Amino acid sequence: MGEDKPKFGGFIQEIMDQDKATGKYGGRVHTRFPPEPNGYLHIGHAKAICIDFGLAEANGGLCNLRFDDTNPSKEEVEYVESIKEDIRWLGFDWGDRLFFASDYFDRLYEYAVELIKRGKAYVCDLTADEIREYRGTLTEPGRNSPYRDRSVEENLDLFRRMKEGEFADGARVLRAKIDMASPNIVMRDPVLYRILRVPHHRTGDTWCIYPTYDYAHPLSDAIEGITHSLCTLEFEEHRPFYDWLLDTLEIPEPPQQIEFARLNLTYTLTSKRKLRKLVDEGYVRGWDDPRMPTLSGLRRRGYTPESIRELCARIGVAKANSVVDLGLLEHCLREDLNKRALRYMAVLRPLKVVIANYPEGQVEEFETENNPEDPSAGTRTVHFSRVIYIERDDFMEDPPKKFFRLAPGREVRLKSAYYITCQDVVKDPATGEIVELHCTYDPLSRGGATPDGRRVKGTIHFVSASHAVRAEVRLYDNLFLTEDPNEGDDFLKNLNPNSLEVLTDCLVEPALSTAKVGDRFQFLRHGYFCADPDSTPGRPVFNRIVSLRDTWQKLMDKD
C-alpha cells in the first residue's frame, strides 16, 4: 500500500491501519453515518459524512446509512428524505445499506431480555426526578435504586408487561445494573428503555417502549457488523458503556467507538436548536435560505459539493476542539469555481454611458473567452453599441491616487471591446447625482489593444444597453457579525442586519436570461453567482455564492 500518501483520516486512519495489520475484524473496515431524523443536515454533519464514508472508501470498506430513530417524540419522516438527498448531493452512496435503528426493535428487545437473565438489567419504578436524585452529582456517588435487586423472574415479568402496555408512560424504565458509585455518570445504571406512548414514524403503535441511544447504538453497530463506530467527542464518556454492553452480551468481534472533534466555523452556527429558531421566527426564509449553514442552504446558495469535501479534507481529523476560519471554505469554493465557472458580464449598479463618437444605431460583436482558465470552454460574442452601462463603482469623479478605473479625462479599457475616455459627467441638477457619462472611444483600440501599444491600466466590464437583460441579484454577507455567533447572552443580538442585499435593476448579458436553476457563473470582477429557484422566464434571479478576492477593496479598507 502507498505508505507515503497523505493520510486523510489522521489518527483514525492510523487505528484502521493497525487493525488491518493485526487482522482485527478480518481486515474489514465498515462504518456508518447515523443521523437522527429530527432536522436538516448542516456543514458540521458534512465533516462527519466525509469521515464516515470517506474512510470506509479509502480502506476498501463500506459505510451504512442508518437513521437513529429511537425517540419517536422528536423525529419525523420528512427529514429522512432531505437527509438522503443531502448525502447524495455531497457525493456519497450507501448502496443498498439503508437502515433504521427501528429495524432492530425486536432484536434489541431480545437482547434486553438476555441482559435481565444475566442479572445485568432491572426494571426500576423510580420517577424521573427520583432517578436524578439517586444518580448523585459530579462529585458525589449515587445511591442504589430500591428496585435494583429484584429477581430475574420479576424483572422479566415487569419488562414484558412494560412492552405490553400495562404501565403508564414514565412509570417504569429498564436500567443496566452497573455501578452507582462510578466516577463516570454514564455508568451509574443508565436507562435502557422508557415507556412512551407515541406513534413511531416507521413502527406505528407496535411499541410503547423505546430503547435509548446508549443502548440501541452499540447493538445496532454490532448487528450491522460495523467495525469502527465514529462519532464526536461528547460521546467519549459513553464509550465505557458501549464496551460494557457488548462485552456483557458477549458479542463477538465487538465494534469500537472512536471519537473526533466536530467542525466549527467562524461566523457560523451549528446548533440545530438555534438554526430552528432562525427559521421558526422568520430571521431567514427557511431551512434552505442561502445564508443558512444547512447543506440545503449551501446548495441553494451555489456552493459546490466538491468545495465542501475539499474543506473536510484540508481541516483533517483530530481530537482538539477547533474553530476553522470560514475563509478556508471560501478559498476551497473559489478554487473550484475558478476552474469551472463560465464568465459573463453583469452590471449590478448600472451607470449609463454614451459613446459620443460612436455611430448611432451601429452594433458590433466581439469574441471573448468563456473561461481564461480553461480554453476548452470556448468563446462567446458580446455586443457593443453607442449606449452602454458600466458599474457605478467603476467611475469616480475625484479618484484617489491608485484608482485606475474611469474618471474625468481618464481612459480605460472595456473588456474585449474598446478604450474609452470620459469627457463629461452629467448630473441631475436637483440632486447632484451622476446620471450619465459622455465618453469617446478610440476606433484603433478595437478588441482591447492599440497599435501604439499604449498601456491602459484599468479594464472594466459593461453591457450594451439595447442587448442587456434585467435581472435580480441577491448579495449575501455573513449571517452573524461576530466570529462566534454564540458570543454574549443572546445569539440573536449578533445577527447581521445586512446579511442580505437585493439588487433589482441589474443588467446582464442576454445569454443569462435562460440560465437554469442551479447553474453557476462568474460575473466578471464581481464573484460567483448561482441561478436561484425564484427565477422566472426572462427574469433571472442570481445568488452571489462568494465574491472574488478583492485586493482593491482591501486597500480601501486599510485607509
Next chain:
RNA sequence: UGGGGCGUAGCCAAGCGGCAAGGCACGGGACUUUGGAUCCUGGAUGCGCAGGUUCGAAUCCUGCCGCCCCAGCCA
C-alpha cells in the same frame, strides 16, 4: 475537593527521541484585456508553564496552568 478529553504561528494541522511538514490568512515582489487567476518570496531559536531523564526532548517522566465535555426516561 469527581471523571473524561485537549493544549505546536492569527486559524486548521503534520510530527511518534536526532535538530519544527503543509494549507488558509497576512506581508513583499513578478505577471495580467477580471485590482480575478497564476508565479516567486517572508514568518515558530520555538511546540501551555516549570522541573527532570538523555550526547540529544514538541516527542519520555513528574508537577502545575488553561480550555472543552458529562449529573435527559435527548442523540
